[in-house]
Amino acid sequence: MVNKIEPYKGIAEIYDEIRPSYPEKLIEDIIFKTDLNLxxxxxxxxxxxxxxxxxxxxxxxxxxxxxxxxxxxxxLKKKCTSYLKVSLDIAPFEQWESDNNEKFHMIYSAQAFHWLDKNIKYKKCHELLKDNGFLVLFWYTSSNDELFETKGIRENIDSIVNKYVSSYDIESEKPQRREHDGHSEDDERKSEIEASGLFELVEKIEYTEETKNNAKQYLKVLNSVPAFASKVDGLNQVAVENMNREIEELIDSNGGYVGALFNFTLYIARKIS
Structure with a gap:
C-alpha cells in the first residue's frame, strides 16, 4: 500500500506566505448572517x-x-500567541472529540471541507452544533473568466512542467502526497449540503478579487498547491531549478506578472433539528 503524506507537508511556509486571505466583506457577512456575537x-x-x-x-x-x-x-500557533481566546487541537476532524460535549453556535471551514470524509463530516458537525446553529463553508478558486494574457501564460507553464515531469525519472520510493484540486463541478458543494438532510442552505454568496504575482511569487503560488507539488516531488534539484528558470523567463517575457481573478464562494447552512 502506498503511503499517503499530508498534502501540505513541506510547503506550509510557502502556503502561508503566498496564499490570499479572505475578503473582509465575506467575514463581515458571516458575522451578520449567523448573528454571531462575542x-x-x-x-x-x-x-x-x-x-x-x-x-x-x-x-x-x-x-x-x-x-x-x-x-x-x-x-497557526505562532500567529495566535496574542489571541488568548484561540485554542488549537492537532488532529483529524474525523477523530477529534469535543471537551465536555461542548456545542457550538457556528462551525466553519475555509478551503478545507472537501478533504474530509463525507460519510462523517456532516453528521459530526450536526452533532456538535447547538439547535439552529450554523455550518459555514467557503472556498476560493481561479475564475473561469481568466484574463486573456494569463490564460496563454498558464498554458505555456503547463507545457514546461509536463516536459520536465515526463523527461526525468521520478523517485518511485517517495510517498505520494494527498491531493485535491479543490474544484467543484456543477455546484456539487450545494448539492452535498442539501443531500446530507441535516442542514438547510440559507444563503450562497460569491465574491471576486483580482490578484497579480511576479515570476518568483507565481512560482510560490504553484508550489503551495498540493496537486502541483505532487507532480514535482520526485524531481531532482537540478531539474527543479531548470524548470523554475524556464517558468520565470516565460513570465518575465510576457509582462512580468501573472494576473488572476479569484472567485470566493460562501455557503451558510443552518442545522435542521
Missing part, C-alpha cells in the same frame, strides 16, 4: 496556517481550531 464559541475545521482564524480572532471571537498538519499548525 459570547458564542466557534469551531474551525482545517484551520491551516490561520488565514481565516486570524480574521475572526482579531475581532475578539473565541475559536477552537482543528488542524491535521503539524507544519501548518505550528505556523
Amino acid at each position: 459570547n458564542n464559541r466557534i469551531l474551525e475545521i482545517g484551520a491551516g496556517t490561520g488565514k481565516a482564524t486570524v480574521q475572526f480572532a482579531k475581532k475578539g471571537f473565541a475559536i477552537n481550531a482543528i488542524e491535521l498538519g503539524e507544519e501548518m499548525a505550528a505556523i
Whole structure:
C-alpha cells in the first residue's frame, strides 16, 4: 500500500506566505448572517496556517481550531500567541472529540471541507452544533473568466512542467502526497449540503478579487498547491531549478506578472433539528 503524506507537508511556509486571505466583506457577512456575537464559541475545521482564524480572532471571537498538519499548525500557533481566546487541537476532524460535549453556535471551514470524509463530516458537525446553529463553508478558486494574457501564460507553464515531469525519472520510493484540486463541478458543494438532510442552505454568496504575482511569487503560488507539488516531488534539484528558470523567463517575457481573478464562494447552512 502506498503511503499517503499530508498534502501540505513541506510547503506550509510557502502556503502561508503566498496564499490570499479572505475578503473582509465575506467575514463581515458571516458575522451578520449567523448573528454571531462575542459570547458564542466557534469551531474551525482545517484551520491551516490561520488565514481565516486570524480574521475572526482579531475581532475578539473565541475559536477552537482543528488542524491535521503539524507544519501548518505550528505556523497557526505562532500567529495566535496574542489571541488568548484561540485554542488549537492537532488532529483529524474525523477523530477529534469535543471537551465536555461542548456545542457550538457556528462551525466553519475555509478551503478545507472537501478533504474530509463525507460519510462523517456532516453528521459530526450536526452533532456538535447547538439547535439552529450554523455550518459555514467557503472556498476560493481561479475564475473561469481568466484574463486573456494569463490564460496563454498558464498554458505555456503547463507545457514546461509536463516536459520536465515526463523527461526525468521520478523517485518511485517517495510517498505520494494527498491531493485535491479543490474544484467543484456543477455546484456539487450545494448539492452535498442539501443531500446530507441535516442542514438547510440559507444563503450562497460569491465574491471576486483580482490578484497579480511576479515570476518568483507565481512560482510560490504553484508550489503551495498540493496537486502541483505532487507532480514535482520526485524531481531532482537540478531539474527543479531548470524548470523554475524556464517558468520565470516565460513570465518575465510576457509582462512580468501573472494576473488572476479569484472567485470566493460562501455557503451558510443552518442545522435542521
